[in-house]
Amino acid sequence: MHLVWLLAWRFRSDKRQNGFISFISASSTFGIGLGCFVLIVLLSVMNGFERELKDKLLSVIPHAEFKSVYPEGIENWQQEVNLLRKHPEVTFVEPYIKATGMLQKGNKMKAVEVTGLNMEFAELGILPSLVEEEQWQQFKADHNAVLLGAGVIEKLGLRVGDRVQILLPQLSSDLSLSAPKTLNLHVIGSIDLRGELSNHIGFIHMSLAAEAQNIENGAQGIRLRYRDPFTAPKLTREIGFELRPEVYMSNWTISDGNLYQDIQLVRAVVYLALTLVIAVACFNIVSTLVMAVNEKKSEIAMLKSMGAKNGLIVFVFMLQGTFNGLIGTAFGVLLGVFMALNLANIASIIEHLLGVQFLSGDIYFIDFLPSELRWHEVYMTASIAVLLSILATLYPAFKAARINPAKVLGH
Incomplete structure (x- = not known):
């Protein structure tokens, strides 16, 4: 050799x-x-x-969403949330209501997607860490408060403390559009999520969103996060078929998976x-x-x-x-x-x-x-x-x- x-x-x-x-x-x-x-x-x-x-991104956005097929929302959503909390792969669960509307300040308007949050559950999530402690406490105490993405605030030239209006489309009994619902909101703070997400996102109280959207059961759907977000497609289907209410299933790979x-x-x-x-x-x-x-x-x-x-x-x-x-x-x-x-x-x-x-x-x-x-x-x-x-x-x-x-x- x-x-x-x-x-x-x-x-x-x-x-x-x-x-x-x-x-x-x-x-x-x-x-x-x-x-x-x-x-x-x-x-x-x-x-x-x-x-x-x-x-970063997947620590903020939900990994899965289960939205009720009925306009009145998920009946007995509290029981479903308690069951999902016991799942070994689920780290966070919360009810939500989501709506898309036009945010208006003076003669400026911007399309936004607002999510109604239950303060009891949101307190346990990541959202409080994205804003100052004082702003979060004000948001919890003010029923008409709104937290807006940094891009939305920059686009409309807003400042903390401003009053804004949001116009939410409404459906009549024959499923035709009727006059939009107007909500007067108080800007409490901004959330910088980086990228495009900050340009169209906002958070309000779930009770206010339920009233505006005529959701009788208080929650339009349930969203959650997993230990491993890359298991979302498989786990979401498994969990969705086990839920008692009829729901539409979605996960982050569908809504934000292009990247x-x-x-x-x-x-x-x-x-x-x-x-x-x-x-x-x-x-x-x-x-x-x-x-x-x-x-x-x-x-x-x-x-x-x-x-x-x-x-x-x-x-x-x-x-x-x-x-x-x-x-x-x-x-x-x-x-x-x-x-x-x-x-x-x-x-x-x-x-x-x-x-x-x-x-x-x-x-x-x-x-x-x-x-x-x-x-x-x-x-x-x-x-x-x-x-x-x-x-x-x-x-x-x-x-x-x-x-x-x-x-x-x-x-």
């Missing part, structure tokens, strides 16, 4: 080697390293977006594309070794005439080609890991130097470039690169083993 290593390294580092072969060899090493580097960095960015989606689906799609495309880049770089190893075999025919023939077996020749050239894959993979993985672990800081420095912002908080739910390194993806990337490098050496290595010493040395 020592002889195999010695011959492989001697062939690879031979000073007399054709310059073009050296160039192709270096380009294959560079291509493999670049593919590993970019793949690790981009996968880490996708992981970072997924983590921020889970920790998550985009992340998964980009992850798959990136992995496929960059794996192909690594594969193409590995094909350069084939070219390098084929030319090296043709150049080293006399040395191979001498080795075989001295008693070298075909297996030794095969292993020598497989090892010579694998060197390129190992070196490229090692440099690519090390640089990729370093970049992935420090991407947020590096991106911040580049933003400061160029005077640009990669992600705007007005559009996205985060304003920085996230990254999360997952070691199993690093191991998989390195394994794929090394495996493709080894496979690329097979044809040239067996071609070298088939060289006939008599023909080569006889010329």
Whole structure:
């Protein structure tokens, strides 16, 4: 085995080697390293977006909603809430009423979706942590109070303490539109949820929303959050079929899942594309070794005439080609890991130097470039690169083993 290593390294580092072969060899090493580097960095960015989606956006919006099919709401919703609280995968449950209307301040109007909350349940949720303590206490005490998204307040030029009106559409007995219901509300505070969500959201008291929407049973539906939000599609169907009232079922992947689906799609495309880049770089190893075999025919023939077996020749050239894959993979993985672990800081420095912002908080739910390194993806990337490098050496290595010493040395 020592002889195999010695011959492989001697062939690879031979000073007399054709310059073009050296160039192709270096380009294959560079291509493999670049593919590993970019793949690790981009996968880490996708992981970072997924983590921020889970920790930020999905910590605010409900993971599932069960809305009554009847206009009067869910009968005995208190019992249903108590049953759902006992589910091992459910972390938070609350009743709600949702309505869409036009918020008006002077001659300015903005479409908003207001959610009526029960203060007893909302107190246990995340909403109190999104506003100042004083504002939350005022919101609880004032029956006509409203909390508005930061985007809504900016669009209408509102300030805390302003009085606004919201016009809610009403349906008559024959399901035709009648005169809208007008609610006079007191702006208590703003909620900055980042991104588009802050541009159309608002919260009011559930009792006020029930009165405005003519919901006799006090709650239009029930919404909840799970321990793992990515189990929402499966769990929502299971829970929905077990509920006694007839409800429409919805989960966050339907209402706000486009970003998550985009992340998964980009992850798959990136992995496929960059794996192909690594594969193409590995094909350069084939070219390098084929030319090296043709150049080293006399040395191979001498080795075989001295008693070298075909297996030794095969292993020598497989090892010579694998060197390129190992070196490229090692440099690519090390640089990729370093970049992935420090991407947020590096991106911040580049933003400061160029005077640009990669992600705007007005559009996205985060304003920085996230990254999360997952070691199993690093191991998989390195394994794929090394495996493709080894496979690329097979044809040239067996071609070298088939060289006939008599023909080569006889010329």
